[in-house]
Amino acid sequence: ETGVTQSPTHLIKTRGQQVTLRCSSQSGHNTVSWYQQALGQGPQFIFQYYREEENGRGNFPPRFSGLQFPNYSSELNVNALELDDSALYLCASSLGQGPSPLHFGNGTRLTVT
Amino acid sequence: TQLLEQSPQFLSIQEGENLTVYCNSSSVFSSLQWYRQEPGEGPVLLVTVVTGGEVKKLKRLTFQFGDARKDSSLHITAAQPGDTGLYLCAGGGNFNKFYFGSGTKLNVKP
Numbered sequence: 001e002t003g004v005t006q007s008p009t010h011l012i013k014t015r016g017q018q019v020t021l022r023c024s025s026q027s028g029h030n031t032v033s034w035y036q037q038a039l040g041q042g043p044q045f046i047f048q049y050y051r052e053e054e055n056g057r058g059n060f061p062p063r064f065s066g067l068q069f070p071n072y073s074s075e076l077n078v079n080a081l082e083l084d085d086s087a088l089y090l091c092a093s094s095l096g097q098g099p100s101p102l103h104f105g106n107g108t109r110l111t112v113t
Numbered sequence: 114t115q116l117l118e119q120s121p122q123f124l125s126i127q128e129g130e131n132l133t134v135y136c137n138s139s140s141v142f143s144s145l146q147w148y149r150q151e152p153g154e155g156p157v158l159l160v161t162v163v164t165g166g167e168v169k170k171l172k173r174l175t176f177q178f179g180d181a182r183k184d185s186s187l188h189i190t191a192a193q194p195g196d197t198g199l200y201l202c203a204g205g206g207n208f209n210k211f212y213f214g215s216g217t218k219l220n221v222k223p
Binding site for chain 1 (some may be wrong): 117143154155158162201203207209210212213215
């Protein structure tokens, strides 16, 4: 069973740039959720994708967008990066839309300078 | 503003001591999960509780969900250095969307 993998592991960008983060879900999982974890905080829900469609969104501006592909892998795109976007971005896969365990990857550490 | 408040934020204890971590909210959740996160890694699920008043045990860890499904506690008996990490509670909403607390950072000294 392959776990959740995220790439890249670390990234440094400049304010105003755009970034794409990638996630491969655990085999058999069809739902991917993205979370932002600032230093010293718990993860904050960004959005969720189920069967290639956005299925719930947290309190994040439209410059945070995503995609899910037919193989259930996913991308998180952030446009017009701001300093406050510096955080650990976590991808979690799960099965279906009901309450089921989230399986997290190890995250992408994004630093915006 | 965090939907879930965890306390204490930091806890440093000696090996062998007992401890309790609390997770409180004014909201009702359909389920509540506890995770442990180690530096450089994603959170790992420890337990899911879904019924008010439910108690689950996982070796030396005891989890309780409040009767009103608004709060939860995690009790560790005879803590070991391997228990060191960030403990996160997460309340379940619609569509498997979870609201996380800020976490309790536990350090168990040998």
